[in-house]
Amino acid sequence: MEGQSVEELLAKAERDEAEKLQRITVHKELELEFDLGNLLASDRNPPTGLRHAGPTQEAELRALARDNTQLLINQLWQLPTDRVEEALVARLPEPTTRLPREKPVPRPRPLTRWQQFARLKGIRPKKKTNLVWDEGSGQWRRRWGYQRARDDTKEWLIEVPGNADPMEDQFAKRIQAKKERVAKNELNRLRNLARAHKRQLPSAAGLHPTGHQSKEELGRAVQVAKVSTASVGRFQERLPKEKAPRVSGKKRKFQPLFGDFAAEKKSQLEMLRIMNSKKPQLDVTRATNKQMREEDQEEAAKRRKMSQKGKRKGGRQGPGGKRKGGPPSQGGTRKGGPPSQGGTRKGGPPSQGGKRKGGLGGKMNSGRPGLSGKRKGGQHQGGKRRK
Amino acid sequence: MRPLTEEETRVMFEKIAKYIGENLQLLVDRPDGTYCFRLHNERVYYVSEKILKLAANISGDKLVSLGTCFGKFTKTHRFRLHITALDYLAPYAKYKVWIKPGAEQSFLYGNHVLKSGLGRITENTSQYQGVVVYSMADIPLVGSHSIIKTTRTLCSFKT
Numbered sequence: 001m002e003g004q005s006v007e008e009l010l011a012k013a014e015r016d017e018a019e020k021l022q023r024i025t026v027h028k029e030l031e032l033e034f035d036l037g038n039l040l041a042s043d044r045n046p047p048t049g050l051r052h053a054g055p056t057q058e059a060e061l062r063a064l065a066r067d068n069t070q071l072l073i074n075q076l077w078q079l080p081t082d083r084v085e086e087a088l089v090a091r092l093p094e095p096t097t098r099l100p101r102e103k104p105v106p107r108p109r110p111l112t113r114w115q116q117f118a119r120l121k122g123i124r125p126k127k128k129t130n131l132v133w134d135e136g137s138g139q140w141r142r143r144w145g146y147q148r149a150r151d152d153t154k155e156w157l158i159e160v161p162g163n164a165d166p167m168e169d170q171f172a173k174r175i176q177a178k179k180e181r182v183a184k185n186e187l188n189r190l191r192n193l194a195r196a197h198k199r200q201l202p203s204a205a206g207l208h209p210t211g212h213q214s215k216e217e218l219g220r221a222v223q224v225a226k227v228s229t230a231s232v233g234r235f236q237e238r239l240p241k242e243k244a245p246r247v248s249g250k251k252r253k254f255q256p257l258f259g260d261f262a263a264e265k266k267s268q269l270e271m272l273r274i275m276n277s278k279k280p281q282l283d284v285t286r287a288t289n290k291q292m293r294e295e296d297q298e299e300a301a302k303r304r305k306m307s308q309k310g311k312r313k314g315g316r317q318g319p320g321g322k323r324k325g326g327p328p329s330q331g332g333t334r335k336g337g338p339p340s341q342g343g344t345r346k347g348g349p350p351s352q353g354g355k356r357k358g359g360l361g362g363k364m365n366s367g368r369p370g371l372s373g374k375r376k377g378g379q380h381q382g383g384k385r386r387k
Numbered sequence: 388m389r390p391l392t393e394e395e396t397r398v399m400f401e402k403i404a405k406y407i408g409e410n411l412q413l414l415v416d417r418p419d420g421t422y423c424f425r426l427h428n429e430r431v432y433y434v435s436e437k438i439l440k441l442a443a444n445i446s447g448d449k450l451v452s453l454g455t456c457f458g459k460f461t462k463t464h465r466f467r468l469h470i471t472a473l474d475y476l477a478p479y480a481k482y483k484v485w486i487k488p489g490a491e492q493s494f495l496y497g498n499h500v501l502k503s504g505l506g507r508i509t510e511n512t513s514q515y516q517g518v519v520v521y522s523m524a525d526i527p528l529v530g531s532h533s534i535i536k537t538t539r540t541l542c543s544f545k546t
Binding site: 243254255256257258259261264265267268269271272275276283285286 | 388389390392393396397400401404409411412415416421423425436439440443511513
């Protein structure tokens with residue numbers, strides 16, 4: 001029994017051994033191509049078992065994947081190894097496969113102003129030496145940078161030029177000039193960048209007070225000044241009727257649902273009052289139409305009088321007379337004139353309001369004593385006869 | 388649901404004022420109760436304070452409507468008046484147009500009203516004025532439109 005079991009064990013061990021070997025060694029007709037730098041294994045063998053696609057190919061695909069992975073791992077085990085912090089690491093060689101671009105090709109930048117100019121003039125960059133002989137120190141110094149050959153800033157004596165003010169500080173002037181040059185350079189660089197990205201530089205147009213600024217510039221300057229505080233303009237005082245600035249964050253803030261009803265009513269009435277006050281009291285069109293209407297009626301009445309003169313002896317004024325309602329008193333001066341405050345016109349005799357040409361029987365505007373009522377969206381076409 | 392902002396209130400008032408003019412303040416300031424405008428899902432509702440307090444207990448997504456819908460704000464923030472506002476606009480309308488029974492049906496189906504269909508008209512109605520249209524029985528019809536010709540020209544042609 002024991003012998004049998006020992007034999008069995010040995011046999012089993014042998015079988016396991018064979019299986020392992022089988023597992024490890026994979027037989028392929030064509031050798032795989034390895035790019036160990038990218039951990040890539042390319043299998044050129046024709047996939048004979050995979051001709052017919054279907055759900056049963058799963059097992060075969062899996063077997064193929066296992067085999068190829070095994071071969072790749074075998075290759076990895078043959079690489080030279082390192083020991084990095086208790087881990088055994090294989091040193092991968094350089095990748096041989098060239099991967100395609102991740103991002104698209106960068107488009108060519110537009111030339112800077114200098115480059116355009118140089119191209120135009122045919123100026124080529126002159127090759128300059130890095131080191132220059134410095135007389136003062138008697139050694140070769142670099143052209144620019146730390147301990148450069150000609151250093152303006154290290155001079156202890158500056159001669160005052162003939163035409164300059166003797167009280168001027170030449171050192172400060174030099175420093176100032178350098179700052180200006182640096183700033184100009186920076187500005188040009190930013191301009192070139194903006195041109196390259198087709199964007200506008202944030203202009204400081206209105207921010208330096210000159211006294212000749214436009215309204216927009218001043219507005220912008222005010223906005224910028226408001227926001228240029230430590231709290232980015234959050235606690236700045238506002239003028240009495242100035243609106244709160246628009247919240248630039250994502251969430252809008254609204255009034256609460258049950259706010260103060262009285263206050264809401266008040267603000268709405270105030271808004272209505274302003275809306276009504278903005279409309280002109282006198283509507284030029286209506287005034288001129290009215291004027292023309294009066295004139296028409298006058299003429300009609302005159303004509304009727306003429307025709308009736310033959311019939312009646314006494315100059316009995318027919319119904320046309322009543323309709324006249326007096327000479328056009330203030331209307332005469334109003335024709336086509338600019339719309340002024342309607343106070344003078346509204347106080348006219350109420351009978352003028354009731355004049356109508358034909359008996360239309362339309363509903364009279366009850367609560368309106370005046371003539372030209374308030375017009376919504378007044379159209380200021382003075383003097384045009386409306387048919 | 389929220390109150391209207393300044394801008395929205397202004398736009399809405401301008402639209403409503405085309406039809407009822409300064410009588411709008413009678414809508415805002417009523418003697419018989421506090422009524423207010425509230426915005427819910429881009430629609431403006433005219434609702435009394437009492438109903439508003441009750442409606443506040445309903446969650447926004449379940450709330451369909453409250454009070455009277457006056458109109459809605461479109462995507463570009465213009466205000467469109469709805470017919471449900473007619474009950475409130477009609478009594479305060481400044482310029483009214485009465486149309487004859489024959490033209491009434493035609494008008495309700497969307498056609499224009501011709502001079503022949505016009506019964507009465509408020510005097511001094513100017514061109515392109517917003518009006519409320521009534522039937523001869525003084526029922527406001529669904530339609531507050533603007534008129535094309537002034538009262539003067541209309542009555543000069545009338546017999």
